[in-house]
Amino acid sequence: MKKTFRLRDLDCANCAAKMENAINKLDGVQSATVSFMTQRLTLEADDARFDEVLKEAVRVCRKVEPDCTVLV
């Protein structure tokens, strides 16, 4: 399953790259992109575990850039 989420207050391009990198390392993630330009996170993960993976991704984002929130 592939879903796109908006990101609020993503102010730093390097953080976007770091988030992307960190999310891609998560277990169960097939592919993830964080676009600084469109302020969006595109997450592709196994259907069965999607919610769990998403929760983990949100946690990772907060760790990298606490100001930025994923609008789920």
Next chain:
Amino acid sequence: MSKKQRRTLVRLIIGAAAFAAALLIPLGGVFRLALFLVPYFVIGGDVLLRALRNIAHGQVFDENFLMAVATVGAFCVGEYPEGVAVMLFYQVGELFQSYAVGRSRQSISALMDIRPDYANVRREGELVRVDPEEVSVDDLIVVKPGERVPLDGVIAEGSSTLDTAALTGESLPRDAAPGDAVISGCINLSGLLTVRVSRVYGESTVAKILDLVENASSKKAKAENFITRFARWYTPAVVIGAALLAVVPPLVTGGPFPMWIHRALIFLVISCPCALVISVPLSFFGGIGGASKCGILVKGSNYLEALAGTETVVFDKTGTLTKGSFRVTAVHPDEISEDRLLELAALAESYSSHPIALSLRAAYGKEPDETRVSGVEEVSGRGVKATVDGRKVCAGNGKLMDEAGAVWHDCHLSGTTVHVAVDGEYAGHIVISDEVKEDAREAVSALREAGVRKTVMLTGDAEPVAAQVAKELGLDEYHAGLLPADKVDRMERLLAEKSPRGVLAFVGDGINDAPVLSRADIGIAMGGLGSDAAIEAADVVIMDDRPSKLAAAIKISRRTLAIVRQNIVFALAVKALVLLLGALGDANMWEAVFADVGVSVIAILNATRALNVKNL
């Protein structure tokens, strides 16, 4: 400016005033430190907080941390004004950077803003304004002049002109009358239209395009990946360099520690890779935005990047280089006048709806007077027999002529030939062929100018027709009589022939050529408006049906890449220079801050040039 940015601006102004005051008040010792700490915390408090918080989260090398270390370091070596000034300069730069990115993001999004806000649905005789997503198929919607068509449909009532510029880049408005299909995203210019909805919002053209454009930035170009990989190594490397610079030289040479620490702090300020990390994707985003302004949808930065290296362009013939509609291309009468021959043929075919009959009537130019025609008889596979003005007219192929007893001859031109006989006497023939698009020739020569080495045409049509089109357009190669499977084979061979780094682009109309589209390095579909197959299968979609857009796409791609390269080289060069000068003690912290945020801002401004596609 957003609320957050405005708040930061106010804070910076207050901080700057306090800083000016601190510079003017002559105090010594601890009081002087306290005096400078006030503006320092006002200006950079958030940076310090974020730095602490991120360290707690295990994020060590982020720019907040680096700025905090650099400025705290400046305070430690007694350079109070420098510590505050650097923080101020950094914050101003960050603010300007976030403002510039926000602005360019907005202007690109505005370009792509074709999202309809509402639809006027007719429900129980009343007009109700609803969200386009709530409208279902076969609902009647009303589009007033000046409004955007919210959903795909067919005009039930009313006629108007439609502005398709947002979708195709075509400035000439298009006429629309009852029975015509309208595409969501167009703007209704003049009349009131009632439209019967044919597709729900999620499947309509506008939703598809928006989806495509929004996802375009998730397919990253090689240059983008290079930069993110580079950034991952760059920061730690510079920080390690700074640590070594602070410790090693004083231990080896016995020089003073504060001087070397100061130089190391300069390293820390430069260590953020932000200029690169922002400006490269921004350039691609701008290039994609600029292309969509011209009616060229690029599905990802990687495709925009690849387009620049286009070496071979393979065209499908029908619908791509030719219009796919038939037109009278030659009238060869025996003895009677051309007009008379055309008139006879048009009248004889006046009851037929066959494409050939339509093109005959179109060439005739007048509405045929049907009272002059009687006894029409269609002979399937051969043509038409009719009585026109009391004379027996036969119009059709050679077999029909033989049947009528007329002595006929073939034409030297390729295409479909309609022979005409009057009262059993041969009167001449009319040649009908698929028409080459007006800009096809220009498109091929523009491609050559843009550095494309080989242009090839693939077609299922017969050899003579293909040969003529290829000659007319000046194509390098053509392959005729191909079945769909042959086209894929041909494509494999062309792929093998090109140079390893060259890119092969295939241009088709998206109908029946999906396998070839996906086999090519870049699949380009034309006439994307309203055709799902094309939008799905291709990497690049040309919204109108002009092949000349292809050269424009390649030019946009080249220019975007040039801007990307400028940014990378400029940013790296400035950083390297300041790092070197810093290590030698010839750069101060101001220059270091410029190498960080100043370069970012310049690179961002340069990146926004990618959006400008007017003079291509």
